[in-house]
Amino acid sequence: MDTIIEVKNLTKVYGKRNTAFTALNDIDLSIKKGESVAIVGKSGSGKSTLMHLLALLDKPTKGQIFIDGINSTKLGSHALNRIRNRKFGFVFQQFFMNANDTVLENVLLPLKIAKIGRFKRKKLAEEALKTVDLETKAKNKAKDLSGGQKQRVCIARAIVNNPEIIFADEPTGNLDSATGDKITDLLFRLNKEKGVTLIIVTHDEDLAKLCSRIVRISDGRIISDKSVRKDVQQKSSERWEKEAARVKKANEKGA
Amino acid sequence: MKISDLILTANHNLFRNKTRTFLTILAIFIGSFTIILSNAINTGVNDFIDKQVESIGDDGYIEVAPKAVYEQLEALTSAKVQEYSEDAKTVENSTFDDETLKKLRAVDGVDSLNPYNMITVDYITTNKTDKNYKVSLTILPDDSLTVDMVAGKQVSNNTSEYEIMITEDYVEPLGFESAESAVDQELQIAVPNTLKCMMTDNRKDCQTIVTTKISGVATTGVMSVGAGTRANTALYNHLVDLQYDGLPESQKMAYMATGHIDPVKEDAIRKAFEDEGFTIMTIDDEVGMVRTFFDVILVVFNIFGGIALLAAAIGIINTLFMSVQERTREIGLEKAMGMSNTKIFLSFSCEAILLGFWGSVIGILISMAIGYGANALAHQTFLSDFPTFQLVVFNPVNMAVITGIIMLIAFIAGTAPAYRASKQNPINSLRYE
Numbered sequence: 001m002d003t004i005i006e007v008k009n010l011t012k013v014y015g016k017r018n019t020a021f022t023a024l025n026d027i028d029l030s031i032k033k034g035e036s037v038a039i040v041g042k043s044g045s046g047k048s049t050l051m052h053l054l055a056l057l058d059k060p061t062k063g064q065i066f067i068d069g070i071n072s073t074k075l076g077s078h079a080l081n082r083i084r085n086r087k088f089g090f091v092f093q094q095f096f097m098n099a100n101d102t103v104l105e106n107v108l109l110p111l112k113i114a115k116i117g118r119f120k121r122k123k124l125a126e127e128a129l130k131t132v133d134l135e136t137k138a139k140n141k142a143k144d145l146s147g148g149q150k151q152r153v154c155i156a157r158a159i160v161n162n163p164e165i166i167f168a169d170e171p172t173g174n175l176d177s178a179t180g181d182k183i184t185d186l187l188f189r190l191n192k193e194k195g196v197t198l199i200i201v202t203h204d205e206d207l208a209k210l211c212s213r214i215v216r217i218s219d220g221r222i223i224s225d226k227s228v229r230k231d232v233q234q235k236s237s238e239r240w241e242k243e244a245a246r247v248k249k250a251n252e253k254g255a
Numbered sequence: 256m257k258i259s260d261l262i263l264t265a266n267h268n269l270f271r272n273k274t275r276t277f278l279t280i281l282a283i284f285i286g287s288f289t290i291i292l293s294n295a296i297n298t299g300v301n302d303f304i305d306k307q308v309e310s311i312g313d314d315g316y317i318e319v320a321p322k323a324v325y326e327q328l329e330a331l332t333s334a335k336v337q338e339y340s341e342d343a344k345t346v347e348n349s350t351f352d353d354e355t356l357k358k359l360r361a362v363d364g365v366d367s368l369n370p371y372n373m374i375t376v377d378y379i380t381t382n383k384t385d386k387n388y389k390v391s392l393t394i395l396p397d398d399s400l401t402v403d404m405v406a407g408k409q410v411s412n413n414t415s416e417y418e419i420m421i422t423e424d425y426v427e428p429l430g431f432e433s434a435e436s437a438v439d440q441e442l443q444i445a446v447p448n449t450l451k452c453m454m455t456d457n458r459k460d461c462q463t464i465v466t467t468k469i470s471g472v473a474t475t476g477v478m479s480v481g482a483g484t485r486a487n488t489a490l491y492n493h494l495v496d497l498q499y500d501g502l503p504e505s506q507k508m509a510y511m512a513t514g515h516i517d518p519v520k521e522d523a524i525r526k527a528f529e530d531e532g533f534t535i536m537t538i539d540d541e542v543g544m545v546r547t548f549f550d551v552i553l554v555v556f557n558i559f560g561g562i563a564l565l566a567a568a569i570g571i572i573n574t575l576f577m578s579v580q581e582r583t584r585e586i587g588l589e590k591a592m593g594m595s596n597t598k599i600f601l602s603f604s605c606e607a608i609l610l611g612f613w614g615s616v617i618g619i620l621i622s623m624a625i626g627y628g629a630n631a632l633a634h635q636t637f638l639s640d641f642p643t644f645q646l647v648v649f650n651p652v653n654m655a656v657i658t659g660i661i662m663l664i665a666f667i668a669g670t671a672p673a674y675r676a677s678k679q680n681p682i683n684s685l686r687y688e
Contacts, residue, residue, distance in 0.1 A: 057591055057681050078595065085593025092685065096588045100271055110592045112264070115257050 003069075004164060004197050005031040005054055010063035012049050012220075023049040025220040027063070033164070036191045036198040038208035041217035048169065050217060051201045055088060055167045056080050068164075085114050089158030089196075091187075093170035095150045099143035103134065103153050106142050110161045128156040132186060148179035155186055165197040166190065172207060184210060256598050265605035268578070275574055276610070282570045283614025284621070286563030287661055291615075291622040292647070293556030294657065299648040300549045303641075304542045306403070315366065316400060317535045319359075319512040319528065321349035349532040350508040362527040364520030369396055370509035372495045377445040377462060379421075379484075383430025387445070392494075395420075395485040396513040402485075407438035407471025410487035417467035417490035419444070422475045422483060434472040442469050446494050450501040463497045465490070475641065564661065567614065568668035571607050575672035579603065579679075586676050587684025600677035607669020608662045615658040623649055 012024040023046045031037055041047040052058040053065060056072055065072045067083060075083070089110075097106045104125050111121035129135045132152040137145065142153065151171065158166050168187060172180030184207060191198045200211060208214050209228055216224040256264070269276050351359075351370035360368050371394050378387035395402070395410050402409045402420070410418040419442060423434060431437040444465045451461035467490050473483075486494065499507045516524050521537065528535050579586070586599060626647035633646045 052682050055591070081593040081595050083593075084591060090588075090591050092588075094584075096584055096685065098585060109589070112260050113256050113589065113592050113594045113598075115260075 002033045003030050004033045004067070005029070006066040006069075007054070008064045008066075010050075010053060010065065011061050012046075012053060012058070013061045022220055024053070024060075027220075027222055029215065029222065029225075031197065031199070033197055034191070034195045035213055036188065036211040037200070038211040038214045039199065039201045039217060040203060040205070040208045040214055042203065045217045046220040047201050047203075047217045049220075051167055051169060051199065054199060055090070056084055085110060086161060087164045089161065089163035089166040091151070091154050091158050091166060091168040091171045093173040095147075095154050095174070097142040097150060097153065099141070101142055102138065103129065103140050103142055103145070104138040106153055107157045107160050109157060114161060125156070125160055128160040129153075131159065131190075132156045146179075147175050148182060151175060151179075151183050152186065155183070155190075159190060159194075159196070163196065165199060168198065168200045170202055170204075171200065172204065173202075180207075256594065256602070261598065261602055261605055262609070265602055266609055268582075268602075269606050269609055272578070272581075275577070279567070279570045279574045279610055280614045280617065282567035283564065283611060283661065283665070284617045286560045286567050287615045287618030287657065288560075288622055289563060290557055290560035291618050291649075291654065291657055292626060293553055293560070294653050295622060295626050295647040295649050297549050297553040298650045298653060299645045301546065302648050303644045304545060308538050308542055314518045314538070315515045316397065317514050317516055317537055319368070319514060319533050319535050321510055322529065322532050322534045323349060324534070350510045351512055352508060355531060359528065359531060359533070362524055364517040364524050366515040366517065368512050368514035370512040371396065371491070372499065372507065372509045373511055374491075374494050374498050375447065376494070377447055377458070379425075379429070379445070380443050381429045381431075381440065382443075383440075384428065386428065388425065388428055390425075390484050392419075392444070392484050392486055394491040394513075395487065397515065399515075403474045405472045405474055406434035407469070409473065410470045410485055410490075412488040414487065415489050416487075417465065417493065418470040418487040419467045419490060420471045420473050420485050421469060422473050424475050425484070426472060437469050437472055440469050442467055444494065446497050448500055449498055465494065465497070564664055568664055571610055571665055571668040572671060574610070575603055575607055575669050576675070578606070579672050579676045582676075583679065583684045583687040586679050587681045587687070590679070590681035591685065596677040599679075600673045603673035603676050604666055604669050607665045607673065610669075611662040611665025612658065614665075615661045619649075619654055619658070622647075 007027060007029040010024055010027040010029070011022065014021045014023055027050065039047045039050055049058070053060050056065070056067070060073065063073075067087070072080065072083070098109075104122070107128055108121045108125035111124060116124070126135060126138060129138055132155050134149060134152055134156065137149065137153075142150065145153065151174075158168075166187065171187065172183055175183060187198060187200070188210060190196045198211070200207065202208055211228060213225070213227050215222055356368065356370065359365065374392065376390055376392045379390045379392075380387045395412070398412050404420075405423050407420070410420050421429070421437070421442070426434050426437050429437070429442070431440065444467060445462045446465060447458065448461050448463065452458065455461050467486075470487075473485075516535075518537075525535055589599065590596075626649065630646050634642065638644055638646065
């Protein structure tokens with residue numbers, strides 16, 4: 001498998017001199033295409049900082065980040081914006097939707113930024129909504145959706161530009177466990193079926209176990225980096241298949 | 256993001272908070288409305304003056320009178336005490352004797368100069384009415400001057416027939432049903448002889464009734480040039496003869512004149528005439544006063560409008576700062592998704608410009624509604640004598656320029672909030688609660 005993200009000697013320091021705080025300290029990490037990586041750690045451990053750096057939302061104090069072999073620290077803001085827009089998808093704990101806009105408007109936002117034409121972006125957004133089983137809600141206002149539905153819309157928004165990597169920051173943090181499971185399953189289905197690289201930041205051990213790899217962070221350093229046993233992952237797949245069957249059945253009933 | 260998407264999205268965002276946007280637009284509207292309406296009135300007045308000037312139709316036309324006449328007018332309106340000077344020419348000695356005429360006609364750029372005597376007509380009447388009407392009768396000295404006619408033709412100087420043209424407001428009092436029906440009808444003029452009238456108490460004994468033909472009916476003007484009841488040369492000279500008959504030659508001397516000059520040399524000619532004790536008045540001089548008056552009013556109202564716009568600009572700044580704050584997380588999200596700082600700046604600038612745009616458009620629409628209403632009302636009331644006068648005229652170029660300026664002001668007002676939005680750190684924005 002090809003390496004999609006490679007990080008060398010990554011250090012991030014906030015503040016200066018007396019108040020300086022080292023959030024990340026000399027991190028090396030390599031993520032392959034199609035992997036699902038959980039970044040786990042307590043709050044303040046540096047896991048969010050790491051994600052922000054990997055997602056090119058922030059610049060490291062020291063070290064390099066290679067995306068598809070390109071040294072991102074040498075790129076200008078225009079090129080960075082372009083990478084985020086074309087290659088990345090984002091899912092956040094607090095959803096971040098424009099509550100008064102329609103579901104469709106929310107989903108096609110990345111395409112609008114990418115200067116994709118009116119008809120094409122509508123078509124792509126509808127397809128993305130179909131993937132998360134929300135095509136019937138396209139014209140609803142975002143604020144009228146339930147929490148689980150909102151997060152599914154966010155996933156649709158994250159995949160609408162057909163990204164190579166999805167960054168998910170506590171994607172189930174605001175949801176009850178049943179709804180959270182659905183979101184998790186959706187993310188892993190995308191990972192399996194479309195080969196999207198998944199980077200999940202979480203402190204939820206159960207969610208982390210579903211990933212193919214867990215990176216543990218503490219005090220700005222990686223303290224462990226392990227692949228997850230296949231049998232644990234298997235459970236998740238089974239649960240996904242069960243759920244998929246249930247949805248299919250419900251749809252047939254409805255029709 | 257494409258520019259078209261940027262504008263549409265900005266407009267959409269603007270109307271998310273309808274009340275706030277409405278109030279901001281209202282503030283801009285107050286300024287734009289004031290400026291647009293006062294400009295429209297100014298355009299209307301200037302259009303009217305232009306039409307009047309056009310109706311006279313001659314750049315080089317001048318009227319000449321002794322300087323003393325104007326000085327007396329000035330003295331009436333000025334509190335300043337002036338010293339007497341023996342050199343100062345008076346009305347009496349500033350007359351067009353042969354020598355003066357020769358000198359003035361020789362001035363470079365003077366094409367023609369025709370002196371005429373002032374006459375006083377007692378009244379005019381027709382056989383269709385029992386009443387007699389006062390009138391101020393002057394000559395139409397020059398066939399090249401074109402007068403705005405309602406019916407018939409203006410008087411011609413190429414005939415020995417007596418011709419007169421009357422203004423529209425005389426039609427009905429003189430007993431005519433319409434302007435058309437007055438054309439080619441007879442009109443009587445009562446002209447007094449100055450000498451005889453000094454020797455009799457009975458006015459009728461010194462009056463002569465002259466019968467003339469009405470050549471046409473002119474629109475009622477507001478300026479003395481070209482407007483008014485006018486006689487052709489044949490009639491006028493006949494009336495002068497009747498009025499001045501028996502007086503000594505020195506009393507018959509004319510001190511008013513009309514003429515024609517090369518407009519390019521106006522300044523030099525003006526000076527030459529001043530040296531001889533005469534003041535010339537061009538059409539521009541006559542209308543200049545009226546124009547200046549309305550220009551001053553325009554400036555005053557534009558200042559009011561400008562102050563209102565300044566307040567509105569602060570409203571725009573406030574609105575956009577609130578909007579930036581409310582949408583902090585949205586900005587963060589858009590940046591995370593790859594929207595550039597420039598585009599974020601532009602999207603907020605667009606909102607500011609659109610606020611200005613809508614404020615102007617509403618200002619234009621409401622001004623137009625009120626303006627056209629006022630036009631209609633004015634024509635039914637105090638402007639009924641001036642059918643060609645539009646009180647308010649909306650010049651598309653003016654409207655576009657005003658809209659452009661207001662949009663520019665709005666843009667400038669929006670730069671500070673837009674800059675703040677563009678400089679926001681996406682991570683902090685996404686963490687913002």
